[in-house]
Amino acid sequence: MRLNKKITIPARDAQAFDILSGDRIRISTPKGYQAADFFAYNAHSIDEWLSPPHTWIASTSVKPRPDDILLSRFRRPMLKMVEDGGDGIHDMLLPACDQFRYEFFGHVGPHPSCSDNLMNVMRRRGYEINVIPQPINFFTNTNVQKDGSLFAPKNIVKPNSYVILEAIMDTICIVSSCPFDINPNGWEINANGVVTELEVEI
Numbered sequence: 754m755r756l757n758k759k760i761t762i763p764a765r766d767a768q769a770f771d772i773l774s775g776d777r778i779r780i781s782t783p784k785g786y787q788a789a790d791f792f793a794y795n796a797h798s799i800d801e802w803l804s805p806p807h808t809w810i811a812s813t814s815v816k817p818r819p820d821d822i823l824l825s826r827f828r829r830p831m832l833k834m835v836e837d838g839g840d841g842i843h844d845m846l847l848p849a850c851d852q853f854r855y856e857f858f859g860h861v862g863p864h865p866s867c868s869d870n871l872m873n874v875m876r877r878r879g880y881e882i883n884v885i886p887q888p889i890n891f892f893t894n895t896n897v898q899k900d901g902s903l904f905a906p907k908n909i910v911k912p913n914s915y916v917i918l919e920a921i922m923d924t925i926c927i928v929s930s931c932p933f934d935i936n937p938n939g940w941e942i943n944a945n946g947v948v949t950e951l952e953v954e955i
Contacts, residue, residue, distance in 0.1 A: 767870035785912035786944030805845035
């Protein structure tokens with residue numbers, strides 16, 4: 754994979770990237786144990802965005818795997834997962850964290866969130882979005898039990914874990930270093946509630 758540039762996303766922050774059809778994006782967690790919320794839009798129409806539910810109904814897996822095609826909400830191919838250096842520890846069920854989620858778990862006062870990160874990076878590009886799409890949560894350790902219950906045990910993603918995606922259409926990709934720094938009822942999104950930086954290479 755030929756890399757053109759490498760960018761660090763500070764803890765709790767997000768950035769947007771223009772990924773042309775055929776280009777690849779590599780997302781990694783240098784220190785490990787850090788969730789990366791991933792969103793994508795059709796670069797020519799932000800009314801079309803990446804949809805994990807439409808993806809997993811086609812792939813029959815609630816976790817992205819190498820060679821899986823990631824679909825838009827119009828069921829059109831957007832990206833392909835080329836390589837998984839994260840041992841399959843990913844999630845496509847949890848919505849992006851937001852202020853209401855932190856308040857639900859007892860946090861008092863404003864708190865950074867992946868929802869706010871997404872809105873801010875899109876606003877900087879001149880887009881005012883009214884819907885927060887379901888993200889793919891790379892490096893997020895969730896499990897679905899036989900009885901249907903969902904829980905997030907200890908984050909076990911190793912340092913320097915990564916994923917590589919290839920764009921099938923021109924996309925705007927957003928990567929957010931998830932600010933979830935609490936561990937309510939065993940929901941450990943980031944290890945021990947510690948939030949760290951991510952790295953992106955394109």
